[in-house]
Amino acid sequence: MQDSHRHVYAAIAAIPRGRVASYGAIAARAGLPGRARLVGTLLGKTPPGMSLPWHRVLRASGHIALAPGSAGYRAQCRLLRAEGVEVRNGRVPLSRFGLDADLDRELWGLHGP
DNA sequence: GCTTTGACGTATG
DNA sequence: TCATACGCCAAAG
Numbered sequence: 835m836q837d838s839h840r841h842v843y844a845a846i847a848a849i850p851r852g853r854v855a856s857y858g859a860i861a862a863r864a865g866l867p868g869r870a871r872l873v874g875t876l877l878g879k880t881p882p883g884m885s886l887p888w889h890r891v892l893r894a895s896g897h898i899a900l901a902p903g904s905a906g907y908r909a910q911c912r913l914l915r916a917e918g919v920e921v922r923n924g925r926v927p928l929s930r931f932g933l934d935a936d937l938d939r940e941l942w943g944l945h946g947p
Numbered sequence: 948g949c950t951t952t953g954a955c956g957t958a959t960g
Numbered sequence: 961t962c963a964t965a966c967g968c969c970a971a972a973g
Contacts, residue, residue, distance in 0.1 A: 838970095857955050870955035872970060877954055879971080891954075899954040906954080 841865055842876055849890040852918045854926055855933050856894040874899065889913040896928040 841864035848863075849855050855863075857870035866872060877888050889910040893899050900907040902924050911921045919931050926932075 858957095861955085868956080868968060869970085871953065871968065872955090874954040875952095875970065888954085893954085894956060901954090910954095 838864065838866060838872075839876055842873055843884075843886060846873075846877075846886050846888065846891060849887055849933070851887075852931070853933055854890045854892050854896075854914070854919060854928070854931050856892055856928075857899070858894055859933065860891060870894075892926055892928075896926045896932070898924045898926075 842860060845860045845863040846855075857873040858868075860873045861867060861869045864873070873891070877886075877891065880886060880888065891899075898907055898910050898921075900910060907924070911924070914921050914926065919926055
């Protein structure tokens with residue numbers, strides 16, 4: 835297991851219940867700015883048995899990244915709604931459920947570089 | 948090792 | 961809002 839992987843998993847695990855974050859935000863928090871794809875790659879190959887709030891990770895647009903109609907897609911919708919996140923047409927209004935810079939700082943202790 | 952793939956993001960029209 | 965183009969780069973084959 836690489837360090838960078840652990841940082842990514844840690845960043846995902848830190849997303850509070852009822853909120854969501856984008857792949858890019860997770861990558862940045864993991865010290866890998868511009869590598870959103872890596873986050874997706876890792877999530878798709880998450881070791882079985884490892885519990886992560888993977889469903890709280892969305893595209894920057896607020897859309898669910900998985901293929902609409904797929905099993906994973908439906909699971910993600912269900913899990914998000916189960917914790918009070920509004921999902922409409924495969925999309926979550928980030929204006930209300932997304933982590934903004936302030937909350938980011940509060941949660942992850944970011945006080946600047 | 949080289950090539951392809953991909954749960955992404957930003958810019959542009 | 962939708963589409964297309966390009967950058968990104970670790971994994972998988």
